[in-house]
Amino acid sequence: MKYHIWTEGCQMNVADSQRVASALEHLGYSVTPKPEEADVIVLNTCVVRQSAEDKAYGRLNSLRPLKEKNPHLVINLMGCLVGIRNNDALRKRFPFVDVFSPPSDPSPLVAFLTQSEVREMEESATATRYAYMDGDLVLPEAERGKLVSAHIPVVYGCSHACTYCIIPYRRGIERSRPPEDILAEARALVRQGVKEITLLGQIVDRYGKDNPAYPTLAGLLIRLSEIEGLERIRFLTSHPNWMTDELLDAVASLPKVMPHIEVPAQAGDDTVLENMKRGYTAEQYRALIARIRERIPGVSIATDIIVGFPGETEEQFMNTYRLLEDLRLDVAHLARYSPRPGTVSARRMKDDVPEEEKMRRFRMLEELQERIVGEINARYLGENVPVLFEEKVKQRWKGRTPTNKLVFVESEEDLRGQIREVKITWTGPWSMIGSLKK
């Protein structure tokens, strides 16, 4: 992969271009003097004189045909022409520019180039969690030793029987694990260096409901909180109908339990919800989100949505769209409905939303969420947040905020397993960049 940088203006711009070049080389790009050979083109601009500004516009216009020929080409406009504020007029005038960066700041370009990777990383992390939840994945002890963040299944199986879901057929009825086993496993993991555990269950907030001798999930969180050396506790996935105030208050009051709730809506339309046999209405889901936000200040909330469920009309889909638009949740795991063998929906309902239509609905929600999450995350800009660092990925340390936002930091220190204050310097819908507070 190749990059080409065109620099105009003062020594400062020359130095800035060097920083960009070095950041790109970190990512595996090498320089080319020929723009037509490049995968990434950076125009580092100057507006000190009108002639310099005109030259920048001329150069920019000359790139348009290159972009038309190669839509994968990434064009980055940088420097004084962009300035330090977001420049909407420039965005409108040059829609073929992918990234606008203020002077001296390579991070928007780096973030743009790594976004698809970050996204893949997040999607694979979600898939891993689901595999754990289903009891399919158990890491060997040796590998667990390197982990900062580990998963512990606490409820096996599921007895809810949502019409689309294959889990109850494959994993059997709901069984909570004995609290002593969970506590012992958590202690063992902490002894191996784990700092964060995530409790897993298909309906994790039903923990203990199948055995009167067991505590509730809130009770389990209290006991886990007492483990010395364990820094952070999370749990997922919750079903809306079992989110008690006791549980929400435990999250709010236990410092080790992170303010992040994963509670799937699946749809925002009452008929679709009824056909899915989810057991609540859209209005009840909205009320739940309000209650979670009221009881846990600063909480982040994730949901799951299925588009194209059998019989889902445009109007019903738009109810789901409006639900997400109104609730402004931090994460939406989106899926296109697929009939799973043996499930009620596969046996009794016609998979009648065409694939292209499912894709269109999926994309609409994806775009909506990207905008909403971009706006939510932008509020972190300039804030200091405690980040638990997990591993180094391509020169940058990867960690998470209490609200489960992904943060990258460049540092030569070994940050694995440390919780450090980070000042956020760039935000996007999938991740943020920051620097360690000294």
Ligand code: SAM
């Ligand atoms: N048990 C949790 C629940 O449904 O509340 C989540 C676990 S499930 C493995 C993860 C997600 O996959 C579900 O929330 C749902 O959005 C999606 N999913 C399940 N069955 C599906 C199907 N037949 N077609 C499309 N998506 C499906």
